[in-house]
Every structure is written in structure tokens, then in C-alpha cells.
Amino acid sequence: MAQTTIAAAPGDPRGSSGAALKVRHPRRPAVEFVGPVVCLTLAVVLIVGVLLVPFGFTGYRSFFSNGLNPVYVGFANYKTIFHDPILVKSLINTLMWVVGSLVLPVGVGLGIAVMTNQLKWGKAARLAIVLPYALSGTAVAVVGGFMLRSDGAINQMLGAFGLGGLQHQWLLTWPSNTICAILVSVWQATGVAVVLYMVGLQGIPAETLEAAALDGAAGLKRFRYIIIPQLRPVTAVVVGITLANALRAFDVTWVLTNGGPARTSETLALSMYSETFLAERPGVGAAIAILLTAIVLASSWAYLRKQTGDAHE
């Protein structure tokens, strides 16, 4: 009923909708309901029309075959994902992205925040690490390519230090191309973790730290038993942000390796693009998009649940 009330309000504020409202707010004029309608319409229409309806369409499409005259095929497209070696590798790469880009930015970001907090020149060191966060994924990938190409800076450095034996075709073999793409995105993403952990550290009350010092907790002990638990809410935010970004990451891999060679560095975000727009297999592409959505939603849910769980402790 709420919906009909809202829908009817702008055209005829004194019509039947007004009567429905009177039951609830006898003294409020029906014209008041123009407000919510006017305010919400554009936002809701855009979200539903541009995001939610396409989402529904992709879900629907994932049950139909590829080709010009799609027919209903049930879960066949989803099965294809698990039987196609390229797509299985893409799934493995996506999981590597989740693990790598969770552990590294969170761990390294925490370490850098805690270490630079105690240093006089910590602010300058932090700026160096935070700066790449302001770059786009595309620009970051350009930088990464410059470092990692076979004739790039990393191999050059290894040669100069007499470590020529360690030179490697970083972007041309699996799994090193995926690992390199992850490291490049860690170079970009750690900054935000550092910034957030700094905020968290500054929020720890001085009395807590003093009390810990009186009780003899110093150095690593203080870090382990006082600082880490105090930073838990911040950690939840950092994990949430890096997880969401890692799963959706498209630009770094696209520009750095184009998913290749031979599609070995594709993630699900990229496989959806190449299946749908390059290989013209829209059914499989839709199934990949839905699988990716399921992974994103499941991990967001797990993260939200963990976060609220912490709050109850």
C-alpha cells in the first residue's frame, strides 16, 4: 500500500492516496507526500533501471545458451566454467587475488602504520607508501609493466646485482604473471590500509597504553595484546575494502597482461569480459558474472557478520 500511496501522490495529491494517509496522520495534508516521491524518484529509477534490472537480466541470461537463438540450458553454462581449463584457472587466479590482496595490504599496512608511528621521519615514509593509492589502476599497471617486462627494471636490477640467474619472464608465465599483478595492485592498495590504521592507532587512548606499560607490556607483547585487539574495528573496514576491490579488479590485470598470455592471468572479472565481448559466448559470460556476484556477496556477508560478531564481544 505504501507504494501505491507514493506513486499516486504527485499526480493527484487529494485523491484516494490522501484518504489512505489520513488514517495514519489525520492532521498532515496529503501534499506532504510529494516530498518523498520527488526526492526518491531519480535515485530509485536510476538504480533500478541501470543496475538492478541489468543484474536481473544477466542472471536470467546465464541459463540460456550462447549463439544467435539462445535456448534454455539450465545450469550448463555454470558447468562449462568448471570444465573449461581456462576458466578454472581464472577461478584459481581470483582466489589467489583474494588471498594475496587480503594478506599483504592488511599485514604490511598494519606493520607500516605501527612502525612509522614511532619514527620522527615516519610521516615522510608514510607519504611515499600512500601516494600510489591516488593513482588509477591503469596508471599503476603502466608502472608495473615498466618494472616487470622481460627487459624491465626488475630484471635489469637483478642483472646489475649479479643475480642474473633469478631473471624471469615475469609476465609471460603462470603463476608468476598473476602473482606480479597482485603485487602491483598491493603497491597501490597498501596506502589506504596505512591511512586507516593510522587513524585507528591515534584513536587508542593514551591511558590504555600507559596502563599496559605499568603492567610491563612492551614491544611485541604490547603490539600483540594491546594494539591488535584495539585495532579490530579498523581491521574489519580494511578487510572489507580490500576484499571488494580485489574481487572486482579489472584495470590492473587488463592493462598489465591483457589477461594473457593465452588467458593464463585472467581473473573472473576479466573472463567475463573476454567470454562476453571477445569470444561471443554471452551465456557463459553471464554465468561468470553471476558466479563472481555470488563470491562478492558471500564474502561481504561473511565480513559483515564477523564485524557484527566482534561488536557483540
Next chain:
Amino acid sequence: MSRPRLRLSSVALNLSVAGLALIWLVPVYLIIVNAISDQSKYTGTPRWFPAKFGFFGNLKSAWQAANFGQTAVNSLIYATFCAAAAVLIATLAAYALVALDLRRPSLWFWIIYSGTLLPLQVFARPLFLAEAQVNLYDTKWGLSIVYIALCIPFAMFVVRNVLVSVPKEIPEAARLDGANWFRMFLHVHLPLARSAMAAAFVFQFVYIWNELFFGITLSISPNVQPVMASLATLEGPYSTTSQPAVLAVAIVVALPTIALFLGFQRFFVSSLKTNL
């Protein structure tokens, strides 16, 4: 007794921070050195020391190779117009959710907020087909509509976080004074939301400026594509542009976001914190 140990650990601390900062700075140093050294001095492998200043020459050749002038203007339009439109629409929605007597406010909240939970890939093909159908594919409007819709959920979230904290007495008093919903929005909530709106605008401006995925799925011609699509083409496998030129242009297209980020760092931090 504890003094020598302390000194040792402080040496270790300084060294590890210096090491990490070095890892982060070496790429930055190399980009700058190679971007400012003239292309003619580039031998195919990275330079470690600058040679013959040629930054503007490098920039010019890359700029022409991939229509950067046009695509940078496009992105400036998208980022300014779409971020502003999204923040305005999102503020109206946040106002409706918080201050107006709405039934099922949480249902409407989740309908709008759901946009942030879904991966972009799930919208791409239906939008591509729909835009082709109504002749919006490869037009500025076609991309703008998608960018505005993508930016609304988070902007709504940021503004709502601020409006929720407005004491109930203020709108009640305004209402008693006879203010209707529009006057209340204009004179009470809009002024209060201003700094949150600015934060959301900066955030979404950076997001759109950096966007690549829809730029390459929903457009193809240089007078529509965003600037990151140009950069991606230059770095692609078919590019013949020299590395110093690509790096020079990568630095230039990153300048707006770096400037905004450094200028509004506090905004970024506070909007990220509201995620809690």
C-alpha cells in the same frame, strides 16, 4: 642494561621502514627519470639516471598518438557533471530517507545501496545491448547515465551518515514554523549536508576519472571514451608509442587525482571511516 637492546631494535626499526619506503619509491623514481629523459635516449631498457630533458616532447608524442586532448576533456566532463549530479540526487534521497515521513525507509535504503555490493561485470552486457537499442551506445549521455547511477549509492551513504545525526528537534521546529519539505531541505538539511556532499563529490570525481571498465565496454570512439581508455590503448600490445612517452602521459593523467587526494586527504579518511 636495556639501553643497548633498545638501540638495536631502533636500528632495526629504522632500517625496515627505510627498506619498505625504498620498495615503494624505486618505481616512482624510475617513472620520473624515464618520463623526463628524451625518447631518443631510451634504448629499450629502463634508464636509471636522467638524460637530456625531453618531458614535454615525450608528452606531446603520446598525447597525439591516442587523442588524449579529447579524452581528457571527456573525462573532465564525466567526472565533474556525473559526480555533481549523483551527489545531488543522492542527497535528495538521503534527505527523504532520514527526514521525511517515509514508509519502509530501510527497504528504500537497501534498494539504493545494493548498487555498491554488485560487481560491475554483472551490468555490462545488458547495458551494452540496451544502449545499442536506444542509440545511446558510444555517446556521452550513455556513459554519463551509467556513471551517475554507479555513484549514487555511496554518495547517498556518506550524506545519510551525516543527516542521521541531525537532532529531530530541528526539522520539527521548522515544520511548526510552516516550512514545507522543499524549504526544509533548502534551509535546514542542505546546509548541514554541505561538507558531506563535498566529500562525496571528491570521492566520486576520482572514481570516474580513474574508471576504465565501462569506458571500454560502452564506448569506442575518441570523442566519447574516457582518458583511462586512451592510456590503456597506449600500453596495449598493438601500441608503438615509446615507453618514456607512455610514462609521461601516465604521470599527467594522474595529477588531478593526486592533487585532490593530497588536498582532501581528511575527506577520504572520514568517508572511508563511515563504512564502519
